[in-house]
Amino acid sequence: MPFSHLLVETEPPIAIIRLNRPKVLNALNFELLRELVEALETFDKDDRIRATVLTGNDDAFSAGADIKELFEATPVDLIQRNQFALWDRLKKTAKPIIGAISGHALGGGCELAMNCDIIIASETARFGQPEINIGIMPGAGGTQRLTRAIGKFRAMEMILTGQYMTAREAEKHGLVNKVLPVEAYFEEAKKLAMQIAQRAPVATRLAKEAVLKSFDTPLEEGLQFERRNFYLLFSTEDMKEGMKAFTEKRPAQFKGR
């Protein structure tokens, strides 16, 4: 897969996608998002890959949307370009995405980070939705996902003032899972991806789906959804193997079936 805005490596069972527009702090233009979605959809279909690490560089995960691309846009341009359709596809990624976030994660960069399933941040990471400073507001899920992550009051303050949150604050308020020194966050994210990739792939996939379902459904419906996924797993070979290995006190060998 040739990409111009991403560096993509596979180290089965994991893949690493690195946003690669360092000169513009990995600003998210249309092409970058298109490539990202393409890469993730490809990995979803690739049996050798069971989890992805999504990262930028130490200075910037992503400083947000490419303002140049937006400056001249009219509402009709935005409708026709339909950039958010890419975000909708991003949301449907089936395999786990571990975000390894350092430096700026602002605007669209923060929203992209929040599309990850687990976030490992460096101590230098900064999260924010500063759109308000340029006369707009978050448009790729920021108002919804940040609110769900850190609660109404903190989200409202960040979104209305454009103030940033440090990695340690983000950790305290539940926006990130873990904070490590800048020299170590990426390896930790890879380690976690490897760990997840050792688990039964179908179970991983259905569990992720069920957790994300909780954002869209009332509890009763979510519980029914969970239960159906749970029952479904009893038809997999991996479930038999997992339980057998447990009773035999040995590591399970999962096949993804």
Add this chain to the structure above:
Amino acid sequence: MGYETILVEKRNKIERITLNRPSALNAVNDKMGEEFYAALKEAEKDQGSRCLIITGAGRAFSAGEDVAGLKERYGEGTHPSLGDHLRKKYHPIILRIRNMEKPVVARINGIAAGSGASIALACDIRIASEEAGLKQAFIGVGLVPDSGSSYFLTRTLGPGRALELIMTGRTLGAKEAETLGLVNMAVPATELDKAVDDVAERLANGPTKALGLSKRIVNRAPHLELSEALEYEAQNQDIAGRTEDHLEAVKAFLEKRQPKFSGH
């Protein structure tokens, strides 16, 4: 770079910033605040400088905030926002000194008062002339400690002794400060340069990355539970363990010679 209110010298991997308004006891006017901060930023970036010394020219280390500059701000009995002044001028300086991942030595040549004391207290190691002193001058003008003084004093001395110094505003002599652990060493004025240079040379030839990481974990230690501190040490030891200097030290040990640290 040409500065008006400070001097910056570099020699043998050691950088020295001298607050240089001796006729005003190196009081920090706004210009000095800007220049000092700019020099700190440069020093942090400069891979060639592996130890930073901060000192004052003439008799004083620094008398703190420049009182002459206050005249303009207090016209017509108004109350300027001191908080905003601190946030803009001093907080970046104090945070830069604390977060800079290389050793910073305060060469306390004379009185360090008010925010001048805060700057000295923000450094990693303090070496003072016996004629020097630290003074929490704030209460004398009806103000509270700022620029980190309350933080550093309380952590070093505990609340009782910190409050005594803050409430009385008395000048703490260098010898007493040494006894309290507030300065690392108090030496006769004539021996100050030798004492500072010995320490600075040792640090400048040390494993800079490990020195920086040590500062990082010590900065964070007071905020952590033991189990968290253990984990944070382990994370940073992983990083130190991958440096060239660590391998050089192991090699030197096996070869029974002194290590030569490159700082990487």
